[in-house]
Amino acid sequence: MINQQRLWQSLMDMGEIGGTEKGGVCRLALTDLDKQGRDLFVQWCKDAGCTIRVDKMGNIFARRAGLDDSLPPVVMGSHLDTQPTGGKFDGIYGVLAGLEVIRTLNDQGMDTQAPIEASVWTNEEGSRFPPAMVASGVFAGVFELDYGLSRADLDGKTMGEELARIGYNGPDDVGGRPFKAFFEAHIEQGPILEDEKKQIGVVTDAQGQRWYEITLTGQESHAGPTPMSRRRDALVGAARLIDQVNKIGLAHQPNACATVGLLQVFPNSRNVIPGQVFFTVDFRHPDAEALAKMDQALRETADSVSTELGLEMAFEQIWYSPPVPFDADCVALVRQAATDFGYSHRDIVSGAGHDACYISRVAPTAMVFVPCENGISHNEAENATPEDLAAGCNVLFQAVVARANS
């Protein structure tokens, strides 16, 4: 059994870096706070006897040697970056659960056949640098290294520049080495486990996502003397599209999600008709075909709204992450562990994207979910119980050790 109190305390300590008044965390990727969080993790891993490697995307691997250290490692991990209004658990739990597995192995003086690594993946959230999971994507060969390093935030700063600035532009090549398996523990970030009073989610799949960037351009003009008939109001166009995005999500129930999360108005002055609006669309569905239908519907409505209002449109799908089936053997190890510990559990599809989604392309992969309070995540109120987090970590421990010794 892992040490519940130690795991909880590590989460609380990490949560102080970027901790907000409301009890959440704001630690955006590759900021000074992200560096502080990384430094703390690296120190903890060194204290636990691990060797540290950092790759060119800033991904960190803390290794506990195996009895046969030439075997590919079993890797655990997730991310330390958060949303602007993030919590203490999203991502951080998967990283520190990995560390807790290593600490527990140390406590018990237990060796594993294959080496074991706890990992941190850079910029999983995609909030500062879209898209999400970009560094695990480079690791898995989904994106080129140059693409990853050139992702820019809204101020034009790139991941490459910011990695160098905080000193996490490591020497290692990104990817190209085998994992015996990859396991990621995570809070569910949705309401299903809590609603059904299950302690463990055995994640069989992750839904697909499409992300878009849309810019509508009309003409800024005076809000007073410009007759309604002469306007080309980019915000009216965006408003209609936001409502349509919502309707597309509702039309593909029960499984679709559709969100406009980010929007910027130009020039953003009360008495000026908006001349330009930039906004994003996030579509999700577990079924690739349904997701393609949503895509089609969005393109049609975007064309007709922009034409009707005389707006120019730049429309780009900037990211497609297809639905992911996880590895049956690894999933079975997770299910077996939950059963062995006597934890209530159910199979579940991940609503969020995770580094595990990309790593699954190059390694047998599975995930362990635990409930979070009210299903709320990407919110400072995000919460989970020490008991559930410990249960998930025990499942992770058993699955990882079984795999490493197999």
Place this chain on the structure above:
Amino acid sequence: MINQQRLWQSLMDMGEIGGTEKGGVCRLALTDLDKQGRDLFVQWCKDAGCTIRVDKMGNIFARRAGLDDSLPPVVMGSHLDTQPTGGKFDGIYGVLAGLEVIRTLNDQGMDTQAPIEASVWTNEEGSRFPPAMVASGVFAGVFELDYGLSRADLDGKTMGEELARIGYNGPDDVGGRPFKAFFEAHIEQGPILEDEKKQIGVVTDAQGQRWYEITLTGQESHAGPTPMSRRRDALVGAARLIDQVNKIGLAHQPNACATVGLLQVFPNSRNVIPGQVFFTVDFRHPDAEALAKMDQALRETADSVSTELGLEMAFEQIWYSPPVPFDADCVALVRQAATDFGYSHRDIVSGAGHDACYISRVAPTAMVFVPCENGISHNEAENATPEDLAAGCNVLFQAVVARANS
């Protein structure tokens, strides 16, 4: 006849302060650039022999003595602040046309019975510090001085602080002295004069305005695992209201205008359901009753949309500027001057608010409009011809001198 070339050159010189690549001007109220513009105007006025006074709201009055200097002055003027994407003419023309009238009187060695003043009113645009026309409003007794000085920008800086910072917190009381008349020259900012090929607009009235601030609060949550049925998406609510605002404007044609110009999303991250949205509404109509009906419609739709989506709403009308009829005698002087010069002209209702609207409460007031290219204003492409600007300034000259000698 005024000096067309000198007037144009002064406009171009002033337009360099805050000049943008696209040929517009960004010189927001009480910024360093606004100070530079004010300093230049003050220097020009001193060179023209004027005495300068500044009041506690930063309004500037440059005075040319009258033969009987104890008489109330005839005052001309407008504003030097611009929109973020503003032009060289909106406001600035009214200020520099006033200066040009004084320069022309000097050239001709002409005296007037009453003194004549060229004025600059602080923060007319209301873009940085809402509402618009706040300093002329204090002058006219519509707002308390404390209200004026405490208006804050989105960063929380107040007009009082910023006036002190740039050294334009003058010693004079605001208002409380009589004007023999007030005349404001301005570009039309709409398409009517250009469409009808008229060189001068004789402004008889200004339409009323209502400005609102609305904050919708839902709950930020993860865009992936949060089912559509559990969302309280503040941006979906804002989108529906923006569309309704537009529909309310269309329902009150031909005269209504309805605009959402400013909107801010929180936390503004691609994969987070927006938890809060702040936006503004700008309603205009020449008829107070129609404007009240638009207000009623907005309140009803805002209530029903927020209730339907489970959003909390803070709804505030932050400004009401009723429709303004200008002074019949002053308007007649403008019409007479246009006729005497042989300029094509028509009566017109102002679509924008102007400092003249508030000054009309404490002094006989009128306005002179000239056409602007494509009716475009609050846009860097704002433009007007030297000839039309000179025609408007000649009309201003004749009306002012006639009034000052009457």
